[in-house]
Amino acid sequence: MIVKFLFPYNVKTTYGQVVLSSNNNIIGATLNTTDKWRLHVENDSVSNFFKQAIIEKEDQWFYYHFGVDPLAIGRAFINNLLTGKRTSGASTISMQVIRLLEPKKRTYWNKIVEILKAIQLEITYSKDEILNLYLNLIPFGGNIEGIYSASLLYLQKKPLLLSPAEACLLSIIPNRPTSLAINSSKKQLKKERNIWLERYYEMGLFDKSTLNTALTEPIYFQRKKINNLTPHLNQRLYNEHPLQLSFSTGINEKVQIRAQKIVKNYSRVIQSYGIQNAAAIIIDNQNHKIIAYIGSQDFEDDQNTGQVDGVKAVRSPGSTLKPLVYGMGFDKGLITPQQMILDVPTDFGTYSPMNYDQKFRGSITVQEALTQSLNIPAVALLEEVGIHNFVQKLTLAEFSTIQRQQKRLGLSTVLGGCGVTLEELAKLYSSFANKGIYHSISVLNPTEKHETEIISEESAYMLREILSTLKRPDLPNNPQNSINVPKIAWKTGTSYGRKDAWSIGYNSKYTVGVWCGNFSNEGVQELTGAEIATPLLFRIFRSLYPSNNVVEEDVEVPDNLFKRNVCAVTGLVPNHFCDHQINDWYIPLVSSTKKCTHKKIVFIDPSEKFSYCSECLPKHGGYIKKSYPNPPKDLTQYYIDEKIPFPFAPPHNPNCQSMISGNPPEIVSPLDGRTYFVSQTNAELELKAITSNDVDYVFWYVNDHFKGKIDKRETFFYKPSLGKNKISCSDDKGRNTDISIFVK
Secondary structure (H helix, E strand, O other): OHHHHHOOOOOOOOOEEEEEEEOEEEEEOOOOOOEEEOOOOHHHEEEEEEHHHHHHHHOOOOOOOOOOHHHHHHHHHHHHHHOOOOOOOOHHHHHHHHHHHHHOOOOOOHHHHHHHHHHHHHHHHHHHHHHHHHHHOOOOOEEEOOOHHHHHHOOOOOOHHHHHHHHHHHHOOOOOOOOOOOOOOOHHHHHHHHHHHHHHHHHHOHHHHHHHHHHHHOOOOOOOOOOOOOOOOOOOHHOOOOOOEEEOOOHHHHHHHHHHHHHHHHHHHHHHHOOEEEEOOOOOOOOOOOEEOHHHHHHOOOOOOOOOOOOOOEOOHHHHHHHHHHHHHHHOOOOOOOOEEEEEOOOOOOOOOOOOOOOOEEEEEEHHHHHHOHHHHHHHHHHHHOOOHHHHHHHOOOOHHEEEEEEEEHHHHHHOOOEOHHHHHHHHHHHHHHHEEEEOOEEEOOOOOOOOOEEHHHHHHHHHHHOOOOOOOOOOOOOOOOOOOOOEEEEEEEEOOOOEEEEEOOOOEEEEEEEEEEOOOOOOOOHHHHHHHHHHHHHHHHOOOOOOOOOOOOOOOOOOOOOEEEEOOOOOOOOOOOOOEEEEEEEOOOOOOOEOOEEEEEEEEOOOOOOOOOOOOOOOOEEEEEEOOOOHHHHHHHHOOOOOOOOOOOEEOOOHHHHHHHOOOOOOOOOOOOEEEOOOOOOOOEEEOOOOOOOOOHHHHHHHHEEOOOOEEOEEOOOOEEEEEEEEEEEEEOOOOOEEEEEO
16 A cells, blocks of 8 residues: 555556447547557457467566566666666566556666556556556557557457467567568568567467468558548547447448448539538348448538538428328328328418428328328328327437427428438338337447337338339439339428438338438528439439349238228218229228218209208109219318319208208308417408308408408408407308407
8 A cells, every 4th residue: 555655556548439330340440539549459359379479578477477577677687787788678568567557767766666566556457457458558659559459550450360470560569669660661570570470489379380371471561541431420429428438330331331332422413403412321120220321422521511410410301200190190090091181271270381382182092192292181180190199209219309399399390390310210210111119229239129119010001001102203203213223112301492302211121311402501492302312212222232133022911900992082981872992901990980971962953953951842743862072161162262163062942941951151261269460551361261052152240340242152351450350251041150360
């Protein structure tokens, strides 16, 4: 304790960090805090011959002394005394470790201190621990320290894989780092190596056959840079775990190299459009590891901020979150693939989204709505599913920005009104490939497995069937982009202002995520998921299957998913009048069993000028039964607004004295209870209502004052007054509806 107090020393030393691939090959490393190449290695990861050689050469009694070799000290003292100069040293490995930890001028006093500290080191640490310190601190010239760094930089291999000839060469450099430097002639290096090979043979470290082979081995000794295959991933790991020395990842080097080259070459093509940056990520769906990580088109591209990591950059996702909403809709029994949903102008409170082409389709199947990436159906479905439930699913899938912003998110989230990363999207789609089960995939090899269900296996299967169809508008126009691509399910996305282009694709084995755009956040007219991101997605997927003869996957249908006949007009369970039926997937006890009502029977007079109700139906005939379409009110209004010919049932018998049954007008604009902000004094609000088929005219009142009579197919405008506005709509059958709004 007195020695420790009088002569303290610090065995703590700093090392660089190392990133390893799935094969435990180095794909990145850093200097330590003193700008030296010093990488930590354990004893069992170093060639046994090198360890034996370094001990025999430096301290052959290492395992027997207590930190000091008295015989060596005596011999060195006598030699130095007789010659008058230092001709030989007596430092043990333990003494050298102390000197490497705390370099000091060579004096007799410092040597005495070194001896005392070496003894203390021996008392504190085991021989193997001291040897490990030595192996990690040995100087090899320049800023290279430790066998790990020397082996990588000089010979481009791990120290465990050193041949006897290579291990011998490295064992003699520490004593002569200048005369045997990297720029020495190969002839000189070979000469010195062979001298020591003979000595090591005489020491009995290897047999004659090994000696002969080692003596003829050519010298390959050249300093090269350590592999930096995944610069963005490496930098991310260094920043997130500054104290960790080694990182084990799932990166597949061959896949990484191919994908990296594809992204770089493709970026050169799209730069002509003013699109400077691209990123990609590949996940192995079976082992749940990230096998390729390309943060930008080129890390060295300083002109276009290539150092930015596009894999973890927070961007607007465009339409890429829509499949999750549809999957949740399947699970809640709200929709099935062939069910008809509406794509008509809709006001969701103060939010009125439009489709990308500013057009509406009226009635469309769920499958078509998703493959065409229509906005109105997706928002309407999200409103039914519930924004809170949707955000909770994304939180389970570890969308960190969405989790932080969840209290501020609304219906626009499904159209890109939120922040996500490419990595988060790829992991979400990987859960679709894994039967709806989300796996917590890390850039590092996971120590614990975390799984949670995002959507059911049945919904995941239906999503895959929909997203793998090729009859869709987001298929690239150039057919060459689709040649030899394995069958995959994919979804594109384009953010508002065309600042981000996404394409995420998957099959059972892989999930590939692609982003294209500008890190400067500059929008480009040509930037779309279909035309810019998807060709890159297809090229990367092709590279995962070097052979063009890709076997089609046979995805097994879930046990609880079946097909049934549905009406081709509505996608609902057929009624007696549904003469055209098709097959559709459904989940028993989950999917809706609602029967189709796309037609209705109306009693009309022979001239088809008016209809009868049960009260005014002629008792002695004189009427006929006729079938008329029975679309939803919103679709009816869409037909009226777009002037689409539609066979309305004739108006009700004007001579009927019975009370009119039927529904009162439904005011769809403005919305009841909403607050409207008027910025101009002459601003007007639209008054719009959906009425029953037997109505010809409607009457509008504001604050109980009559405003006008209009045809039911027309729209009425009025100038609102500040404060509360009571709005009333009456039809020509006497039915009335009242709502209230607030104007500021």
